[in-house]
Amino acid sequence: MFWKYTLFESKLALHNRKNWVIALFFLLIFTLLFMYTTNEHPPSSLYDQKVAEAKELEATFHHLDAVRFDDEQAAEVYDLVTQQASLINMQRWYIGKGDDPEQYIDDGLTVNELRLQVHELGNTGIPKHYIKPKAEILKESAILQFVKQHDLSLDSDSFIPSDMIENAFRTISGLLFFMVLLITGSEMLTFEQRHRSIFNGIPIPFMQKIASKILIHFIWISICLIIGFFIGLIYVERQWGALAFQFPVLIYLNGDYMAVSIAQYSVYMFLALFMITLIVLLGAILCNMLLKHAFATILTGVAVFLIPHLMILGGWKIPILSTISYLDFAKILDGDIATVVSPSMDFINGYLWMAFVLVILVGMIYTLHKRSYGRSRVKTL
Helix, strand or coil: CHHHHHHHHHHHHHCCHHHHHHHHHHHHHHHHHHHHHHHHCCCCCHHHHHHHHHHHHHHHHHHHHHHCCCCHHHHHHHHHHHHHHHHHHHHHHHHHHHCCHHHHHHHHHHHHHHHHHHHHCCCCCCCHHHCCCHHHHHHHHHHHHHHHHCCCCCCCCCCHHHHHHHHHHHHHCCHHHHHHHHHHHCCCCHHHHHCHHHHCCCCCCHHHHHHHHHHHHHHHHHHHHHHHHHHHHHHHHHHHCCCCCCCEEEEEECCEEEEEEHHHHHHHHHHHHHHHHHHHHHHHHHHHHHHCCHHHHHHHHHHHHHHHHHHHHCCCCCHHHHHHHHHCHHHHHHCHHHHHCCCCCCHHHHHHHHHHHHHHHHHHHHHHHHHHHHHHHHHHC
16 A cells, blocks of 8 residues: 555656756756856866965065064074975976976975974964965865875866865755755645545555655655756866866864765765755654644744754854754865864764654654544544
């Protein structure tokens, strides 16, 4: 009976125009984000980044030149910055006309070592807005080490496709994805309540009915999301050349940052998006049971998602409520959640938390159904 009911629900879902609109959204969202990034905010090439760094160092020299004769530390910093400027200008050559990516990486690692030495000297004589944070230096070194260890081919535009994919996931993750899922699941039970004559003749336990509805919507969303991702990749490949899925991005793990390939990052994000899909759909079912209204379900879901974020921005940290911010999984991978909520919150703990939430939601739905079923039996007696 479960599969017969699932087939029946699938036919109803396919005739629902809302589901097709949402499918279109997931099919086009990656391509639209890639198009927007390409046309409005194209990522900087490695060459352009080095040009910007060279200009910053040139401005730094003017400040150091005024104090280096009166301060020994400032004079030492001046010498280190001079070495950085020379290496960065060589990097511009290697990544441009020089065509020597291996030397580009070695010089980049040396530049970062010099920057760390400047930090040890207290950045004497350097204006604050020209000081590169130590965390950013270590992140850049991790990226360069990954490229060197995996012997990746490097040119000026190498990192642009991986940056675009990472930025697309950051945009989708969070409120945007949460809202679309809420709209998807907002009337999974209320639709049935409005059309009792259609469903009353189907003898199937309530929890099996819920499992069927969740399964249908989950598969529908997942397939559309994956297809939409590959459609977007086709666009990126045509705009920027061959995609290199082995190029690195940084993720937060065990209190530190590590470089992983963009392919691995995409797998982590899709796994998280799938788990978030199940959480939101189950949450929508729970709201349907309590509120019995689709619009009220959407408003409640948005409030549940936004209130913890607003509390964090206001400086209020309530551990139980703050965990809701974990649904923005891109921020867990970036380490943003760890800096705001808990240093231990890396992506592994994020997965464990989401699995725990799934169990809790299923338990709440089952308990609420049993209580309402028991009350209805008492009334009939």
